[in-house]
Amino acid sequence: MSPRALPTTVHHVPARRPRPTRRGTRWRTALGVLLTAVMLFPVYWMVNVSFTRDQDMRRSPPNLFPVHGTLQGYREVLDQQMPYLGTSLVVGVGTVLVTVALAAPAGFALAVLRPYGGRVLSFLMLVAQMIPGIIMAMGFYAIYLDLGFLQSTVGLIIADSTLAVPFAVLVFTAFMSRLPRELVQAAKTDGAGTVRTFWSIVLPMSRNSVVTVSLFAFLWSWSDFVFAGTLDGGGAHRPITLGIYHYIGNNNQEWNAIMATAVVASLPAALILVLAQRYVAAGVTAGAVKD
Amino acid sequence: MNTTARMPHADAAPSGHAPVAAPRPFTGGTGRPRRGPRSRQWTAWGFLLPVVAYLAAFYAYPLYRNADLSLRDYTVRSFVQGGAPFSGLANYRKVFADPTFVPALEHTVLFTAVSLFFQYAAGLALAVFFNHHFRLSTTLRALFLVPWLLPLIVSASTWSWMLNSDSGVVNAALGWWGAGPVDWLTSPSWSLVSVTLANVWIGVPFNLVLLYSGLQTIPGSLYEAAALDGTNAWQRFWRVTFPLLRPVSAITLLLGLVYTLKVFDIIWIMTKGGPSDSSTTFATWSYRLGFGDLLPQFGPGAAVGNLLVLIALVFGLLHIRAQRKQTDS
Numbered sequence: 001m002s003p004r005a006l007p008t009t010v011h012h013v014p015a016r017r018p019r020p021t022r023r024g025t026r027w028r029t030a031l032g033v034l035l036t037a038v039m040l041f042p043v044y045w046m047v048n049v050s051f052t053r054d055q056d057m058r059r060s061p062p063n064l065f066p067v068h069g070t071l072q073g074y075r076e077v078l079d080q081q082m083p084y085l086g087t088s089l090v091v092g093v094g095t096v097l098v099t100v101a102l103a104a105p106a107g108f109a110l111a112v113l114r115p116y117g118g119r120v121l122s123f124l125m126l127v128a129q130m131i132p133g134i135i136m137a138m139g140f141y142a143i144y145l146d147l148g149f150l151q152s153t154v155g156l157i158i159a160d161s162t163l164a165v166p167f168a169v170l171v172f173t174a175f176m177s178r179l180p181r182e183l184v185q186a187a188k189t190d191g192a193g194t195v196r197t198f199w200s201i202v203l204p205m206s207r208n209s210v211v212t213v214s215l216f217a218f219l220w221s222w223s224d225f226v227f228a229g230t231l232d233g234g235g236a237h238r239p240i241t242l243g244i245y246h247y248i249g250n251n252n253q254e255w256n257a258i259m260a261t262a263v264v265a266s267l268p269a270a271l272i273l274v275l276a277q278r279y280v281a282a283g284v285t286a287g288a289v290k291d
Numbered sequence: 292m293n294t295t296a297r298m299p300h301a302d303a304a305p306s307g308h309a310p311v312a313a314p315r316p317f318t319g320g321t322g323r324p325r326r327g328p329r330s331r332q333w334t335a336w337g338f339l340l341p342v343v344a345y346l347a348a349f350y351a352y353p354l355y356r357n358a359d360l361s362l363r364d365y366t367v368r369s370f371v372q373g374g375a376p377f378s379g380l381a382n383y384r385k386v387f388a389d390p391t392f393v394p395a396l397e398h399t400v401l402f403t404a405v406s407l408f409f410q411y412a413a414g415l416a417l418a419v420f421f422n423h424h425f426r427l428s429t430t431l432r433a434l435f436l437v438p439w440l441l442p443l444i445v446s447a448s449t450w451s452w453m454l455n456s457d458s459g460v461v462n463a464a465l466g467w468w469g470a471g472p473v474d475w476l477t478s479p480s481w482s483l484v485s486v487t488l489a490n491v492w493i494g495v496p497f498n499l500v501l502l503y504s505g506l507q508t509i510p511g512s513l514y515e516a517a518a519l520d521g522t523n524a525w526q527r528f529w530r531v532t533f534p535l536l537r538p539v540s541a542i543t544l545l546l547g548l549v550y551t552l553k554v555f556d557i558i559w560i561m562t563k564g565g566p567s568d569s570s571t572t573f574a575t576w577s578y579r580l581g582f583g584d585l586l587p588q589f590g591p592g593a594a595v596g597n598l599l600v601l602i603a604l605v606f607g608l609l610h611i612r613a614q615r616k617q618t619d620s
Contacts, residue, residue, distance in 0.1 A: 025425035032431045035417070042492065043437055045460060046449040061463040106342035115335035121343070123611070128350050130607035132553040134578050135596040138589070139353025141581075142360060145370070162349050169342060194334045223442035225556045230582055241444045245560065248448055255452055262445040269440035277433045280440065281500050 046266075050074070050259035057255055073260030081261050084243035087153065088222050091239055092268075094157035095221035096214045099164045103213060104206070107172020108198045112184055122173060125166040136162060137230040144231055153237050156228065160221035168213040171283070175209035176202060212279045215272055222268055240265045354600075360593035370589055382590040386598070389591070391568055391576060399572040402487055402558075403551045409491045411544060414498025419532065421499070422506045432503070439496035447560035450489040451476065454561075476562055479569035486558045486570050493557065494550075498543055505539030506532070538613070545610035552603050573599045 049057075050073050051066035110118045140159050141150075149155040179202060187197040203210075225241040232238055238246075244265060247258050272280060336343075361382050369375035386392060421432045438446060453460050454475035462472040475485040509532065517527045555574040558564060564571035564579060571579075573595055581592030 028423060028425035029427050036431045036434050039435055040437060042449050042453060045453055058458045062460050102342050102345055105338040109335045109338035113335035115332050126611055127607060130549045130603045132599050132603060134555050134574055135357055135600055136353050138581050138593055138596055139357040142356045143353060158349060225444050241442060244444050244448060258448060262448055266441050266445050273436060273440060280436055
């Protein structure tokens with residue numbers, strides 16, 4: 001049997017295993033907490049350093065807790081990094097819109113209408129995901145240079161969307177092909193055209209996959225460094241990843257400010273984990289175990 | 292990859308939306324595209340047109356430009372103004388003869404192999420661990436996703452500071468254990484180890500999630516049967532879990548491989564491929580040739596990039612084959 005983890009299945013498969021006794025699970029919880037603590041130590045360290053005073057930064061050994069905590073780093077973020085955060089937000093939302101607008105109809109066609117050549121297209125989507133970003137960046141650079149498109153927000157949105165579109169098409173296809181076919185038939189019987197069937201029936205029912213796709217498209221463009229670095233190098237509208245990168249380059253000493261920026265840049269990821277964790281796990285498996 | 296026919300339909304839609312009347316029997320059950328009238332084909336391709344145009348403009352064309360770059364003798368001047376002479380495979384020959392080629396190849400192989408091994412081993416161990424349900428297991432498993440969700444620049448700069456020779460917490464911890472400080476990022480013998488370490492940290496969650504979802508499909512009855520036969524947990528792992536997980540493992544590893552070959556951000560941010568090329572991989576080398584120096588060498592940069600695409604494609608196709616095999620079985 002195939003572990004075809006379904007991209008947007010939200011229910012968990014219950015483990016058909018005898019429930020261990022309470023005592024047997026306590027040490028597992030303890031071990032689990034310990035392992036998680038080790039795994040998340042770098043994240044804690046980032047937060048810790050972001051609150052550390054400049055004069056404590058080079059202390060040896062370093063303070064394990066921000067004993068003389070300061071908000072200095074965060075003040076600098078507010079002063080200097082807000083425009084970058086704004087750019088990242090715009091680019092992220094733009095990428096989401098472009099991705100969903102392109103991928104949802106394509107997924108519908110591949111899953112429900114199933115034209116000749118659809119399989120070839122799905123195959124190309126899989127292959128497209130395997131092309132390294134720097135190679136795309138070099139091609140984009142050459143093209144944008146011709147078009148005068150460098151350092152533009154729209155250019156960055158288009159480039160970032162290439163990270164997400166093939167993935168999104170595959171997720172939509174997988175999800176929509178699991179919708180009951182009778183539904184489409186019924187719509188047809190009621191006289192709904194294909195566009196209407198897509199817009200009023202299939203798309204609303206695919207809400208979960210829209211969320212998964214949007215989350216990943218946003219996260220990938222928010223985190224993008226390769227395209228930002230190559231296509232948006234010196235522009236006024238730099239995204240936050242470049243903000244951090246130039247920070248590291250310019251003032252090597254103010255690690256509290258750098259780490260404070262990093263903490264702020266991590267907020268979308270944290271929010272997503274708290275609010276939409278099930279979609280994340282669904283997306284990871286969808287990226288790998290596709291139909 | 293339409294496998295509608297093979298999908299269980301029961302879990303597809305909330306029951307409240309079940310159609311009232313299904314006038315015609317289900318027609319999509321053969322797994323083949325339905326032969327509709329010609330207008331149907333046109334409609335379908337109408338829906339696909341935006342994405343096809345998009346792929347042509349923003350995937351095929353950049354790749355074509357990249358291939359073109361690698362086959363011409365570009366200078367900064369001709370890059371901007373055009374008219375670079377065709378030079379055949381000269382850029383590729385130049386790259387193969389470059390003293391960086393062999394180290395970059397070695398580092399790419401080492402970085403990828405070591406990363407994959409540890410990511411997979413840690414991911415599998417954690418997946419098995421979390422497969423036993425215990426209090427907080429769902430929450431803790433969710434927290435394990437954090438490294439994978441963080442922007443790479445965040446992870447990479449955090450690791451940079453943790454591994455800092457003078458003020459890093461890692462060297463401080465080594466000091467408590469009585470070991471001497473290590474120049475993690477500035478010594479040629481440690482830089483590759485450092486970037487690999489950071490990359491393993493980022494890759495563990497991905498392996499954990501995939502392998503965990505694979506474990507869910509192994510029926511519990513198999514474990515009960517094995518337990519009745521008197522096997523211990525270790526034997527059950529090697530005789531039941533590991534063999535049954537093989538298809539998922541293959542996909543996880545191949546996908547990890549394709550992703551690891553692409554890794555650029557982490558290495559570039561932590562070491563820029565240095566010191567003196569000691570952590571240069573094909574990905575960072577290609578970037579440095581094209582963008583990193585004051586005098587860009589677009590041709591050789593694109594050539595290195597295309598080599599990387601070729602390698603990724605070979606393993607990508609293997610991945611697709613493994614996936615198909617898994618679907619068929």
